[in-house]
Amino acid sequence: MQGHSTYVPKSSAAKWLEARLPIIGLMHSSFVSYPTPKNLNYFWTFGGILMVMLVVQIISGIVLAMHYTPHVDMAFQSVEHIMRDVNHGWLIRYLHMNGASMFFIAVYLHIFRGLYYGSYKAPREVLWILGVVILLLMMATAFMGYVLPWGQMSLWGAVVITNLFSAIPLVGETIVTWLWGGFAVDNPTLNRFFSLHYLLPFMIFGVVILHVWALHVVGQNNPTGVEVKNLKKDTVPFTPYATVKDAFAMVCFFVMFAYFVFFHPNYLGHADNYIMADALKTPAHIVPEWYFLPFYAILRSIPDKLGGVVMMGAAIVILAFLPWLDTSRIRSGSYRPTFRIFFWVFVFVCVLLGWVGSQDTARAVMKFGDQTVLTMVGLGQILTAYYFGHFLVILPLLGLFEKPGSLPASIAESVLGGGYGTPVGAAASPEHKG
Amino acid sequence: MASTHAEGTRRDFLYLATGTVGAVGVVSAIWPFISQLGPDASTRAAGAPIEVDLAQVPEGQSITLKWRGQPIFVRHRTAQEIADAKADDSKSLPDPEKDIDRTGKFNNTAQSKWIIVQGSCTHLGCVPVKNSGDYNGWYCPCHGSHYDNSGRIRKGPAPKNLVVPEFAFLTENSIRISGTRSAA
Numbered sequence: 001m002q003g004h005s006t007y008v009p010k011s012s013a014a015k016w017l018e019a020r021l022p023i024i025g026l027m028h029s030s031f032v033s034y035p036t037p038k039n040l041n042y043f044w045t046f047g048g049i050l051m052v053m054l055v056v057q058i059i060s061g062i063v064l065a066m067h068y069t070p071h072v073d074m075a076f077q078s079v080e081h082i083m084r085d086v087n088h089g090w091l092i093r094y095l096h097m098n099g100a101s102m103f104f105i106a107v108y109l110h111i112f113r114g115l116y117y118g119s120y121k122a123p124r125e126v127l128w129i130l131g132v133v134i135l136l137l138m139m140a141t142a143f144m145g146y147v148l149p150w151g152q153m154s155l156w157g158a159v160v161i162t163n164l165f166s167a168i169p170l171v172g173e174t175i176v177t178w179l180w181g182g183f184a185v186d187n188p189t190l191n192r193f194f195s196l197h198y199l200l201p202f203m204i205f206g207v208v209i210l211h212v213w214a215l216h217v218v219g220q221n222n223p224t225g226v227e228v229k230n231l232k233k234d235t236v237p238f239t240p241y242a243t244v245k246d247a248f249a250m251v252c253f254f255v256m257f258a259y260f261v262f263f264h265p266n267y268l269g270h271a272d273n274y275i276m277a278d279a280l281k282t283p284a285h286i287v288p289e290w291y292f293l294p295f296y297a298i299l300r301s302i303p304d305k306l307g308g309v310v311m312m313g314a315a316i317v318i319l320a321f322l323p324w325l326d327t328s329r330i331r332s333g334s335y336r337p338t339f340r341i342f343f344w345v346f347v348f349v350c351v352l353l354g355w356v357g358s359q360d361t362a363r364a365v366m367k368f369g370d371q372t373v374l375t376m377v378g379l380g381q382i383l384t385a386y387y388f389g390h391f392l393v394i395l396p397l398l399g400l401f402e403k404p405g406s407l408p409a410s411i412a413e414s415v416l417g418g419g420y421g422t423p424v425g426a427a428a429s430p431e432h433k434g
Numbered sequence: 435m436a437s438t439h440a441e442g443t444r445r446d447f448l449y450l451a452t453g454t455v456g457a458v459g460v461v462s463a464i465w466p467f468i469s470q471l472g473p474d475a476s477t478r479a480a481g482a483p484i485e486v487d488l489a490q491v492p493e494g495q496s497i498t499l500k501w502r503g504q505p506i507f508v509r510h511r512t513a514q515e516i517a518d519a520k521a522d523d524s525k526s527l528p529d530p531e532k533d534i535d536r537t538g539k540f541n542n543t544a545q546s547k548w549i550i551v552q553g554s555c556t557h558l559g560c561v562p563v564k565n566s567g568d569y570n571g572w573y574c575p576c577h578g579s580h581y582d583n584s585g586r587i588r589k590g591p592a593p594k595n596l597v598v599p600e601f602a603f604l605t606e607n608s609i610r611i612s613g614t615r616s617a618a
Contacts, residue, residue, distance in 0.1 A: 159559040
């Protein structure tokens, strides 16, 4: 967005630096004077929350790496050493472990926010695609991190996921051998996963910078989906308005985070991962972490090995094509009555896929007398078809046939006038004390 | 000036030579970084062939060896199990293979009683559980693949039969396993 850099260095030291590297001006225009639409709701706080979560994971991870040993004979013991011997080691590990889950809770809310308010539509396609890249990097990082404690779930998760690559025709087996560095998932695999698990968060950090850069070029979307027309009327400066709102949301989010860390630190994990890895025995029921379950359900619902792998990958990659699959020119779901129904059905389908992913495939979902009408695999297939149908059939057609509601003329009108009334507190001006 | 030299100038030569040496250099520098991903010398040495004494496995029993980081199943089948496996040869199988082709190609009852397979499911590599599943062979707990007593896939998502490693009979009761195979 143009014309918002109001920074003028005052001290001579700041003037000296600004003439040589205008970094204070960059920070000021990015996080202080940056204009944010004045109607943003709390779903817009997850970007900031995610940035803080990334920093939490990097700091706790660097500390854990100081006490961890990436060797198959010692990895499991070194994690127990962190839990029992290292001062506050239990806390730092639980922060890192639950932090991964919190990171995914925040990222999924952030993504669904974008899906509902059409944040992927022009001119925000590159911003959105960078987000999909971050999601893929996050998944790779989380998967490799889960392998490091070298428990039963670590090992067998690694075996199953690396074996996915063997489905690739011709080069699959070679790729798997290169991933393993041997004939099976073993010490070389653990070593390289540790190295990559340390590297990837910094790559995420790099892509996050691009993501924020792209955001600041095109400006934030907002709940009406109407573009900013008048900087003065439609926006407020990032600081104090967005900073304070983000800070409040962050504190609430961290209260929930702390609840898991202190009261249910293992609730989101699997007890089997406290059994040391055994290459000769697969646990009776292996499931991935909760944040992978919907994709795992898609993988399992396709009866063909290569097909399952392709569909699982496609379930994520299809998001990158969303800006061109959704044909509606209206951004916000608030003004798309039919889309809104399909949106909530889609959310329900994603949650249900997650549940199916956690269940035994052969389990009966629906019975008619003694006859099983629908198994878990069958339900997974129906939901998988709907998942792809949402992107490939519903969204393209909806834009053509849906009759949208009438959009407000501007963000200012949606907040202050046009029959909405003046919201309580709209007259407050937090930049003036008292 | 350059245009008057139809055969190219010294500068053209410098461009080409620099580009060629640079490209060869980059490719040769990348190769070690890819090749280091493969199994190292110690891993390969630890994967040297092993000999297995079969006399320790009574009829109707099986043992699991750990070789090259993964399990190998050695099963001593009963006469009934062999008969079942052979009877199923003519059934419609997802990955058709005759029982006799999986027992070392020895057309000899004494040796066809042994079934030796790599104990990793051809779906996604979990270890199947012995004596279970719908076909009296192995059952994979991860995604529900059923194998018969010949290690052939009968039901479930696995695309291929359990893989028979490279092995040979040394005597009546001992074998030498020399290599693993991939399912593809």
